[in-house]
Amino acid sequence: MEPYYDKVERVIGVSGEYTKYEHAEPRSSKKYAYPKLQEHPVVELIDKACKELDYISYKVPRAIISQKKNARNACYYSNYCGSYACSSGAKGSSRAALIQSALETNNITIIPNAFVFKLLTNKDKKIQKALYYTKEKIKKSVEAKLFVLAAQAVESSRLLLNSKNSDFPNGLANSSGEVGKNMLFTGGGQGSAEIDTSLLNKDKLFQTGFFVNRGLQDWYFTKEFKGGTIDFLFEHANPIRRALRLKSDDNGNLLFGEELQDKIYKNFTKSRVLNFEIFTDWMPNDDCFVSIDENYKDKYGVPVATIRIGAHPQDVKVGNFLAQKAIDVLKQMGTKDIQSNISPLPSANLQAGGCRFGDDPKKSVLNKYCQSHYIKNLFVTDGSFMPTGGSVPYTWTIYANSFRVAEYIKKSDLI
Numbered sequence: 001m002e003p004y005y006d007k008v009e010r011v012i013g014v015s016g017e018y019t020k021y022e023h024a025e026p027r028s029s030k031k032y033a034y035p036k037l038q039e040h041p042v043v044e045l046i047d048k049a050c051k052e053l054d055y056i057s058y059k060v061p062r063a064i065i066s067q068k069k070n071a072r073n074a075c076y077y078s079n080y081c082g083s084y085a086c087s088s089g090a091k092g093s094s095r096a097a098l099i100q101s102a103l104e105t106n107n108i109t110i111i112p113n114a115f116v117f118k119l120l121t122n123k124d125k126k127i128q129k130a131l132y133y134t135k136e137k138i139k140k141s142v143e144a145k146l147f148v149l150a151a152q153a154v155e156s157s158r159l160l161l162n163s164k165n166s167d168f169p170n171g172l173a174n175s176s177g178e179v180g181k182n183m184l185f186t187g188g189g190q191g192s193a194e195i196d197t198s199l200l201n202k203d204k205l206f207q208t209g210f211f212v213n214r215g216l217q218d219w220y221f222t223k224e225f226k227g228g229t230i231d232f233l234f235e236h237a238n239p240i241r242r243a244l245r246l247k248s249d250d251n252g253n254l255l256f257g258e259e260l261q262d263k264i265y266k267n268f269t270k271s272r273v274l275n276f277e278i279f280t281d282w283m284p285n286d287d288c289f290v291s292i293d294e295n296y297k298d299k300y301g302v303p304v305a306t307i308r309i310g311a312h313p314q315d316v317k318v319g320n321f322l323a324q325k326a327i328d329v330l331k332q333m334g335t336k337d338i339q340s341n342i343s344p345l346p347s348a349n350l351q352a353g354g355c356r357f358g359d360d361p362k363k364s365v366l367n368k369y370c371q372s373h374y375i376k377n378l379f380v381t382d383g384s385f386m387p388t389g390g391s392v393p394y395t396w397t398i399y400a401n402s403f404r405v406a407e408y409i410k411k412s413d414l415i
Contacts, residue, residue: 001397001400001401001404002025002026002027002028003028004400004401004403004404005025005396005397005400006027006028006029007400007403008063008396008399008400008403009032009033009061010033011097011098011403012063012092012097012098012399013033013034013063013064013065013069013072013090013092013097014032014033014034014061014062014063014092015032015033015034015035015036015037015061015062015064015065015066015075016032016034016036016059016060016061016062016213017032017035017036017059017061018030018031018032018059019056019057019058019059021056021058021217021218022056022218023217023218023220023221024058024217032061034065034066034067034069035066035067036059036061036066036213037062037064037066037075037077037210037211037213038066038077038209038210038211039210039211039212039213040207040210040211040212040234041200041204041205041207042195042200042204042205042212042234042274043057043212043213043214045195045199045200045333045334046212046214046232046329046333047214048333049329049330049332049333050216050329050332052332053328053329053332055216055218055325055329056216056217056218057214057215057216058214058215058216058217059213059214060212060213060214060215060231062211062213063091063092063395063396064081064086064090064091064092065090065092070101071089071100071101072088072089072090072096072097072100073088073089073090074088074090075088075090075091076088076090076209077208077209077210077211078209078237079208079209079234079236079237080236080237080238082236083236083238111132111142113134113135114132114133114134114140115132115133115300116130116131116132116151116159117131117132117133117159117162117300117302118130118131118159118162118163119131119147119159119160119163119172119378120141120163120165121165121167121168121172121375125167125168125374125375126375126376126377126378127144127147127172127375127377127378128143129141129142129143129144130142130144130147133300137299137300145377145414145415146377146378146379146409146414146415147377147378147379148379148380148381148405148409149378149379149380149381149382149384150380150381150382150402151382152351152382152383153183153184153290153351153352153353153354153355153382153383153384154183154290154305154307154351154354155305156354156355156380156382156384157179157180157183157290157305157354157355157384158180158290158292158304158305160172160173160174160179160180160355161174161179161180161290161291161292162292162302162303168374172372172375172378173355173365173366173372173373173374173375173378173380174365175361175373175374176361176362176363176364176365176373178355178356178363178364178365179354179355179365180289180290180291180354181286181289181353181354181356182284182285182286182288182289182353182354182356182387183288183289183290183307183308183309183351183352183353183354184282184284184288184351184352184353184383184386184388184389185282185288185309185346185347185350185351185352185389186279186280186282186346186347186350186389186393187228187278187279187280187281187282187283187311187315187316187318187319187344187346187389188228188277188278188279188280188315188318188319188322188342189277189278189319189323189340189341189342189343190275190276190277190278190340190341191275191276191278191323191326191327191330191338191339191340191341192235192273192274192275192276192337192338192339193273193274193330193333193335193336193337193338193339194271194272194273194274194335194336194337195271195272195273195274195333195335195336196270196271196336197270197271198334199333199334199335205271205272206272208237211233212232212233212234212274214231214232215229215230215231215232216229216230216325216326216329217229217230218325219321219322219325220391225314225317225318226280226281226318226391227280227318227321227322227391228278228279228280228281228318228319228322228391228392229278229279229322229391229392230276230277230278230279230322230325230326231276231277231279232274232275232276232326232329233274233275233276233277234272234273234274234275235272235273235274235275239268242267242268242273243264246260246263246264246267247260271336274330274335276323276326276330278319278322278323278326278342279389279391279392279393280315280318280319280322280391281315281318281388281389281390281391282311282312282315282346282388282389283311283312283314283315284353284387284388285310285312286310287308287310288308288309288310288311288353289308289310289354290305290306290307290308290354291305291306291308292304292305292306293305293306309345309346311344311345311346315344316342316343316344319342319343320342323340323342326340327340350393350394351383351394352382352383352384352386352389352394352398353383353384353386353387354384355380355384355385356384356385356386356387357370357385357387358387361373361374365380365384366379366380366385369404369405369408370385370401370405371405376414377414379405379409381398381401381402381405382398383397383398385401
């Protein structure tokens with residue numbers, strides 16, 4: 001996979017500076033495609049605290065370009081990366097990094113607002129067409145020699161299960177009964193602490209836009225268990241979101257008037273909240289899966305996905321272990337009001353599994369090239385193929401694997 005990760009760094013655009021540490025990924029080059037993004041002065045406090053604790057504070061790379069790339073402009077440090085589109089095109093979304101340049105070839109057609117609800121197979125047990133509804137609920141179809149499914153893990157499993165027919169009575173590509181099974185999310189949780197002007201002067205503390213770019217992976221593996229990743233970042237810059245977090249007192253009672261005003265004023269002018277996020281493996285288990293509920297249908301009349309979220313107790317154990325390491329750093333920095341929340345409930349935006357790949361068709365949905373064992377013109381290239389999460393966000397691996405699968409398809413006789 002390493003050559004494909006390298007391709008992601010070049011094509012999608014990854015900025016960073018290599019840090020040598022025990023669990024660093026093997027790399028053919030110690031340089032990232034783009035220089036590191038500008039960093040907030042708080043990294044000096046994090047680095048100092050980690051050094052005193054004998055932890056290695058590694059420099060986190062970001063899929064955000066620090067220099068202009070073709071039609072994409074470099075990051076301008078708005079600090080609104082999370083939950084918002086990037087007006088400069090610096091953020092490595094598929095729209096900015098891939099689709100925009102693909103459109104310039106005039107060799108691609110995008111059908112917007114198309115909801116694919118069923119895949120139809122022919123007598124050769126290959127997919128012949130995809131049925132979809134337009135925004136106006138008009139039914140249409142697309143025929144092709146080859147189909148690549150990448151609708152995010154939950155919706156990919158839902159589509160395959162909803163596409164059952166006489167040849168595939170349990171759902172397309174589901175002869176093993178594994179479609180929708182062993183879903184993965186991100187185990188862990190998060191925490192926070194206050195940094196005030198006693199630790200950083202006001203000019204440094206309220207410097208906006210620059211990245212924290214610091215994480216810990218000292219316990220990615222331990223002698224006893226598989227660990228994970230700690231990532232430090234400031235709270236989101238959105239002032240409405242920040243103010244809403246301050247609406248209650250320590251006992252959960254709503255604040256009003258001058259008391260609320262004073263609390264918001266202090267937060268916005270005297271201190272900043274530094275967060276940490278924990279990423280652990282979501283241990284695959286039989287109690288975490290996607291199925292179809294025929295009794296509930298969406299606005300198009302298609303059965304919805306029922307998501308069973310069953311976390312393994314080990315996920316919480318590892319999360320608490322890592323959270324304590326993050327808290328140790330925050331204490332060493334001298335921060336105040338340290339809080340932590342480790343939970344078996346996952347975040348909604350990171351999902352994988354459901355169509356795991358493997359060599360045995362009886363125990364997996366896809367082969368090693370993410371091609372259905374039983375439907376040769378079907379590939380699944382979102383996070384569905386993953387048998388485990390890897391204690392990090394999935395996006396980089398999804399990109400890299402997609403490049404790997406595309407290379408295989410190009411060399412095959414399928415197109």
